[in-house]
Amino acid sequence: MRAPKTLRTLAFRIVLVYVAIFAASAVALVAFTYWNTKRALDAETDQTIEAEIAGLSEQYQRLGIAGLTDVIIGRSMRGSLGLYLLTDAQKRPIAGNLDTWPQAKPREENFIEFDFERRAGGGIERHRARGKTFALTGGFQLLVARDVDERYKTQRLFTTTLPWTVILMLALGLGGGALMSRNLLARLDSINRISREIMAGDLTRRLPLTRDGDEFDTLAENLNRMLERTERLMKGMRTVTDSIAHDLRTPLNRLRNRLEGVLNHLGGENVEAREIEAAVGETDTLIGTFNALLLIAEAEAGVGREAMAPVDLPVVVEGISELYGPVAEEKGVSLEVAPSGTARIEGNGSLISQALANLVDNAIKYTPAGGLVRIAVQNTSAGIALSVADNGPGIPSGDHARVLERFVRLEASRNSPGTGLGLSLVAAVARLHDAKLELSDNMPGLKATLLFAGRMSRRPALAS
Amino acid sequence: MRILVVEDDLEAQRYLVNGLREAGHVVDDASDGEIGLTLALSRPYDSMIIDRMLPKLDGLKLVEEIREQSNTTPVLFLSALSEVDDRVKGLKAGGDDYLTKPYAFVELLARLDALMRRRHPAAVKTRLQVGDLELDLLTRSAKRGETSIDLQPREFRLLEYLMRHASQVVTRTMLLESVWEYHFDPQTNVIDVHISRLRAKIDRGYEAPLLHTVRGAGYMIRARA
Numbered sequence: 001m002r003a004p005k006t007l008r009t010l011a012f013r014i015v016l017v018y019v020a021i022f023a024a025s026a027v028a029l030v031a032f033t034y035w036n037t038k039r040a041l042d043a044e045t046d047q048t049i050e051a052e053i054a055g056l057s058e059q060y061q062r063l064g065i066a067g068l069t070d071v072i073i074g075r076s077m078r079g080s081l082g083l084y085l086l087t088d089a090q091k092r093p094i095a096g097n098l099d100t101w102p103q104a105k106p107r108e109e110n111f112i113e114f115d116f117e118r119r120a121g122g123g124i125e126r127h128r129a130r131g132k133t134f135a136l137t138g139g140f141q142l143l144v145a146r147d148v149d150e151r152y153k154t155q156r157l158f159t160t161t162l163p164w165t166v167i168l169m170l171a172l173g174l175g176g177g178a179l180m181s182r183n184l185l186a187r188l189d190s191i192n193r194i195s196r197e198i199m200a201g202d203l204t205r206r207l208p209l210t211r212d213g214d215e216f217d218t219l220a221e222n223l224n225r226m227l228e229r230t231e232r233l234m235k236g237m238r239t240v241t242d243s244i245a246h247d248l249r250t251p252l253n254r255l256r257n258r259l260e261g262v263l264n265h266l267g268g269e270n271v272e273a274r275e276i277e278a279a280v281g282e283t284d285t286l287i288g289t290f291n292a293l294l295l296i297a298e299a300e301a302g303v304g305r306e307a308m309a310p311v312d313l314p315v316v317v318e319g320i321s322e323l324y325g326p327v328a329e330e331k332g333v334s335l336e337v338a339p340s341g342t343a344r345i346e347g348n349g350s351l352i353s354q355a356l357a358n359l360v361d362n363a364i365k366y367t368p369a370g371g372l373v374r375i376a377v378q379n380t381s382a383g384i385a386l387s388v389a390d391n392g393p394g395i396p397s398g399d400h401a402r403v404l405e406r407f408v409r410l411e412a413s414r415n416s417p418g419t420g421l422g423l424s425l426v427a428a429v430a431r432l433h434d435a436k437l438e439l440s441d442n443m444p445g446l447k448a449t450l451l452f453a454g455r456m457s458r459r460p461a462l463a464s
Numbered sequence: 465m466r467i468l469v470v471e472d473d474l475e476a477q478r479y480l481v482n483g484l485r486e487a488g489h490v491v492d493d494a495s496d497g498e499i500g501l502t503l504a505l506s507r508p509y510d511s512m513i514i515d516r517m518l519p520k521l522d523g524l525k526l527v528e529e530i531r532e533q534s535n536t537t538p539v540l541f542l543s544a545l546s547e548v549d550d551r552v553k554g555l556k557a558g559g560d561d562y563l564t565k566p567y568a569f570v571e572l573l574a575r576l577d578a579l580m581r582r583r584h585p586a587a588v589k590t591r592l593q594v595g596d597l598e599l600d601l602l603t604r605s606a607k608r609g610e611t612s613i614d615l616q617p618r619e620f621r622l623l624e625y626l627m628r629h630a631s632q633v634v635t636r637t638m639l640l641e642s643v644w645e646y647h648f649d650p651q652t653n654v655i656d657v658h659i660s661r662l663r664a665k666i667d668r669g670y671e672a673p674l675l676h677t678v679r680g681a682g683y684m685i686r687a688r689a
Contacts, residue, residue: 242545246517249544250473253566257479260569277680287566288649322618323644326657354648361651422651 011184015177023169027162034158038151042130045146046111049132052082052144060136068136069095081147083116083129089139101143106133118147128152187216191223203231237301245294252290256283292421299351299428311349313377313386314340320356321375324364332369335360338376343384345452347433352386355429358422359388359448367392367445383435383453391445400439426450465510465580469493470500470526471542472518476565480513483569497521504530509537511580513572516543516554524557531558538579542567551647570681574633581629592627595674595687597666599627608666618643619662626675626685635682659683 060068072084076097085096093099102114110133117124131145191207198205206227207220259280266273321337328335356375363373367390378385395403404427426448430437436451467489471477477493484491492507494500497518504512504526512530516523527539541559543550551562560582561575592599597608604620606613615623622643626634636655640646659675667673672688 246544249565250476253544254473254475254479256566256568257476261479280680283566291564291649319644319646323646323650323654326661327652327654330657350647353646357646357648357650365652 009181009185009188012177012181015173015180019170019173019177022173023166026169027166030162034155038155041151045130045148046132049111049130049144049146053132053134053142056142056144057134057136060140065094065138065140068140068142072096083131083143083145083147085143087141087143089141091141094140096143098143098145101141110134112145114145191216191220195223198227203227203234234301241294241298241301248290249287252283252287256280256287259283289421292425296421296425296428299425299432302432308346308348310344311347311352313343313345313352313384316349316353316356317375317377317386320353320360323357324360328364328373331364331367333364333367333371333373335364336372336374338374338378340377341379343377343379345384345433347452348429351429351432355426355450356386356388358426362422363388363390363392363446363448366390371445380451383451385449385451387447387449389442389445389447391442394441394444394446395439397441403439404437423448466490466508467492467576468500468503468507468509468512468514470495470497470504470512470514470518470523472496472515479569480572483573487573495519497523497526501526501529504537505533505535511538511540511576513540513542513576514559516541516545516550524553527558538582540572540576540579568635568681570633570678571635571637574635574638574682577632578629578634578638581632592624592630594627594630594685595672597627597674597685599624606666608670613665615662615665619658619665622658622662623666623685626683629685631684631686633678633681633684638682 056068056071059071063071069086072086072095075082076084076095083096083098085098085101086094087101088094091101093101098116102112102116104112104114106112111130112133113128113130115126116129118127127147127149129145130148131143134142134144136142194205194207206224209217209220259276263273263276263280266276317337321335325335360373360375367373371391373388373390376385376387376389378387403423427437429435430450434453436449436453438449438451440447440449465488467484469477469480469484469491471480471493472495474495477495481491481493492503492509494503498520500514500518501521514523514526518526521529523541523543527541530537530539538560539558541554541562542565543554543562544565554562560579563572563575590600590602592601597606599606599620601624604617606615606620606623622639625639625643636653637649639655640650659677663673663675667675674685674687676684676686678684
């Protein structure tokens with residue numbers, strides 16, 4: 001299962017990292033302050049206790065155990081935060097406001113922390129105290145402590161609330177992040193959607209601008225400027241091919257007209273008429289080559305993109321195999337179509353038909369009688385593959401790339417008719433559709449594959 | 465038939481006009497879009513041949529304006545522009561057919577004939593007949609004399625097209641465009657093979673062949689005169 005789209009955005013991830021860093025530093029800061037304050041307060045308590053012990057031991061030295069007992073009784077009566085307990089060597093209480101010697105183990109420098117019961121109002125409360133034990137000469141033990149319960153409670157409160165604070169902080173951060181990503185996503189989605197439409201051929205579309213003038217608007221403005229340039233270049237390309245076409249076709253038209261005129265004039269069967277007829281044939285070859293070159297140039301410039309529509313490849317295959325079936329049969333070559341389901345792509349149906357016709361034409365031309373030509377459409381993991389395979393002589397694998405270049409025809413086939421542009425046109429049509437044209441060894445023979453990347457049609461194909 | 469030719473290449477225009485007159489048509493000519501429009505709207509024509517690129521008023525605009533005046537005269541576009549989607553633009557603007565320069569005159573003549581005949585269709589036919597060859601469009605069956613002929617669907621469409629244009633030259637390109645709906649030029653002459661198969665089915669063993677090859681042009685189906 002994939003996380004919802006909002007959670008996978010860059011904005012959300014950035015927010016997440018910020019929230020984590022913020023939470024960590026906030027916790028560190030609070031913990032440091034807490035630890036420092038606690039240390040200062042402890043030190044203050046300890047100093048008071050030390051001073052008192054010093055005073056009491058001085059009293060003991062001066063007045064003996066009886067005097068000390070009096071002083072302790074006196075101090076215990078005051079009912080302040082001070083806690084006292086004087087015992088004999090066996091820890092039996094002699095004087096003080098604590099009933100028993102605490103069990104807690106002394107920590108550094110005889111300091112201990114312990115809980116005791118304090119009578120307050122009607123009942124008994126357990127309070128926390130911090131104190132120091134001191135051994136007097138003669139085996140007497142003295143404990144001086146202070147009630148630190150207020151501070152202890154604050155501390156407890158602090159340690160229990162801190163995790164909740166962090167959780168709340170993270171939750172708010174994540175919520176805010178998700179909200180922010182959603183807003184960013186909405187903007188990005190519109191940019192992405194329109195970019196796809198533009199890539200599909202609508203070069204006149206522009207990205208929308210808001211009144212905010214923020215980074216997205218700057219991005220959209222730049223992209224729009226780039227699109228304007230591309231559109232201008234495409235139009236320029238059209239104008240160039242159109243004017244080349246016009247400038248060459250007009251004289252070719254006149255040439256053909258004149259030759260036809262002469263032919264009509266001559267009439268009947270004679271040497272001149274045959275020569276003129278051959279000249280008309282040459283003109284037609286010239287026109288054919290020129291048209292193929294123009295078509296290749298246009299396909300490479302992406303001119304056919306405006307006419308993109310859903311194309312069902314098996315339908316295209318059926319049409320072309322039906323067109324070429326008799327030609328193959330006449331040559332003694334079997335033309336087979338591998339069964340397939342529907343396989344729709346977004347494309348220019350006419351150009352794909354023409355490309356497939358060229359591949360099939362080549363395959364039949366180069367396969368000897370008794371051979372097999374097989375057309376297949378397959379849904380593969382890499383996309384939809386349209387392939388034409390034959391078991392003719394094939395092409396040496398080193399020449400696979402070379403035959404896709406314009407005008408290249410391999411030595412062995414120099415004398416069969418054709419312009420040598422057939423495969424180049426297929427390659428140009430492939431590029432127009434972001435498809436890959438691959439030639440491979442069919443063992444024996446040649447296999448040409450047009451691999452359309454998994455860009456399935458978004459609209460249903462028109463019924464044909 | 466009365467035909468208007470709007471073409472700015474004067475040599476091509478002269479050739480076109482001469483050819484059409486020789487073929488027995490009455491021809492008016494114009495060398496720019498504005499004159500063409502005036503003529504097109506002021507006189508009745510059976511068809512018009514209009515170049516795509518014309519001075520003063522572009523061929524596409526010219527046809528759009530004619531169509532806005534509810535004039536339905538068939539229009540054949542001539543174009544020296546590149547092909548990929550200009551054909552579509554031409555047909556959208558209201559043209560009925562589209563021919564790319566350079567063209568063979570017989571091709572132009574054959575298409576013009578087809579256009580003008582389409583304009584005056586006889587009552588809806590359910591049977592086509594040429595000599596003793598009969599095509600039943602409802603049952604999709606064919607027979608010559610009393611012998612029924614077994615035809616593949618595409619062969620049927622091919623024969624139907626030829627018979628609808630009986631006694632008319634039909635070029636290979638016209639067949640490829642109308643019967644197969646392809647607008648490109650296959651490297652091998654595939655149409656000839658389809659025709660020779662059809663010929664074997666309808667003409668083999670009969671004394672008088674019906675399907676004729678017109679040299680340098682295309683094919684024609686016709687009973688012996």
